[in-house]
Amino acid sequence: MEIKAADVMKLRKMTGAGMMDCKKALIEAEGDYERAQDIIREKGKLVVSKRADRTASEGVVVTRIVGGKAYMLCLACETDFVAQNAEYAASANAMLDVAVKQDVADRDALMAARNDEGRTVEEMVTEKSGQTGEKIELAYYARIEAPYCHAYVHFNKKLGALIGFNKVVPEEVAHTVAMQATAMAPISIDVADCPADVVAHERQIAIEAMKQDPKNAGKPDAILEKIAEGKMRKFFEENTLLNQIVVGEKETIAEYIRKADKEATVIAYKRFALGD
Numbered sequence: 001m002e003i004k005a006a007d008v009m010k011l012r013k014m015t016g017a018g019m020m021d022c023k024k025a026l027i028e029a030e031g032d033y034e035r036a037q038d039i040i041r042e043k044g045k046l047v048v049s050k051r052a053d054r055t056a057s058e059g060v061v062v063t064r065i066v067g068g069k070a071y072m073l074c075l076a077c078e079t080d081f082v083a084q085n086a087e088y089a090a091s092a093n094a095m096l097d098v099a100v101k102q103d104v105a106d107r108d109a110l111m112a113a114r115n116d117e118g119r120t121v122e123e124m125v126t127e128k129s130g131q132t133g134e135k136i137e138l139a140y141y142a143r144i145e146a147p148y149c150h151a152y153v154h155f156n157k158k159l160g161a162l163i164g165f166n167k168v169v170p171e172e173v174a175h176t177v178a179m180q181a182t183a184m185a186p187i188s189i190d191v192a193d194c195p196a197d198v199v200a201h202e203r204q205i206a207i208e209a210m211k212q213d214p215k216n217a218g219k220p221d222a223i224l225e226k227i228a229e230g231k232m233r234k235f236f237e238e239n240t241l242l243n244q245i246v247v248g249e250k251e252t253i254a255e256y257i258r259k260a261d262k263e264a265t266v267i268a269y270k271r272f273a274l275g276d
Contacts, residue, residue, distance in 0.1 A: 003027055021131070041123070043130040054135040058083040059274055061140075061160040062092045063151035064100050070149035070162040071099050073110075074272055075128070076139035082132050083157070091128050095121050099141065107141040144268035152178035158275070164268025165257075173260045176246065180253060181271055186241040189269050194240055199232070206231035241266060 008022045014037060021040060029035035059076035060083055075092035077083050095110070098121055104110040111122040119127075121138065129136040146164025152175065153160035161181040163174060188194040206228035210216050216224060237243045242254040242265070249256070257264050 003031065007031065040130055041127055054078055056135045056137045056139065057275055058158075059137075059139060060089050060092050060157045061153050061272060061274070062089065062096050063153055063160055063162065064096055065149050065151055066100055068147055068149060069103070069143060069145050070151050070164065071096060072140070072142050072151065072160060072162050072270060072272060073099060073138070074140040074274060075125075076137045076274060077132060078134040082134055088128075088132070089157075091124070095124055095138065099143070103143075104141070105143060107138065110141050111138060139274065140272040142270040142272065144270055146268045148174070149268075150174035150178050152182050154182055159271070159273035161271040162269070163266055165264055166267045167261065167264055169257065169264045170260050173257060173264075177241075177253060177257065177266065180244065180247060181241055181269060182273075183247060184244055185271060185273070185276070186244060186269075187239050188241070189266050190240050190242045191236050194236065202235050203228055203232055206235075241269060 003023055003026045007026055008019055010033070012019060012022045014033065021043065022036070025036040025039040025043075026033075028039055056076035056078055058078060058080045059074055061072065061074045063070065063072045065071075073092060073096045075088070075095065077088065082088055094115070098104070098113050098115050099110050102113050104113050111125075112120055114120050115124065125136050125138050142162060144162045144164045146166065148165040148168045150163050150165075150171070151160065152163075159182055161178050163178045163181060165174065187198060207221075207224055209231075210219075210224040210227050216227070237245075237252075242252065242257075244253050245251070246253055246256050251259070254265070257266070
């Protein structure tokens, strides 16, 4: 049967697949659009299975703020060529639309969530593999909730951060804090929420370093542990957001925020970077 250009365009709009893939699917399906869509989806599954061992190290990070909630998603792929395509970013935002509309809590729930057409996000990811011929992954998803939220994505679209404040702060302040978090990769907001296993590991490293120093030979463990606490203070200053020094300044992030509003602070934080 004859497959017209208008038929191919119609299927392309329905699936987002390439023109040649749409034409081949329509020919195989003998003009049946529903069957043609299934063929394209099956191609996506085949691509996924064939490229399972590939590394998806490129991609795009997209964010959205709706009221007191902020969302961030990363759709990863194999090449920068695909990542920079406008249609690829649109696909990432379409998945984020599902997350926002259903206020999805985590990545697993998002993969199972369905869009308005009834397809799960997992199926959307698979279809994107079929469209691009690359390994596509939903590499990351996060959601925060706070009285005031701000999001920042680096210009390369490969890393970003969500920051939640306990109250409204000037946008310039929120932007600076979000940029700091994106660039400096703090592991937590403050000392209190720093993961216990990370703290224990770093403290043990500090103590062992003290023991290896000939100047500390013969000193009791209690003294070494006290010296190690000084090392830990330095660790917290470098790795917790509120205690980091603002890039290019001499004040900490906490001091910088308090300068704008004495009662303001950060209460929620998520960061993601492709390749970390």
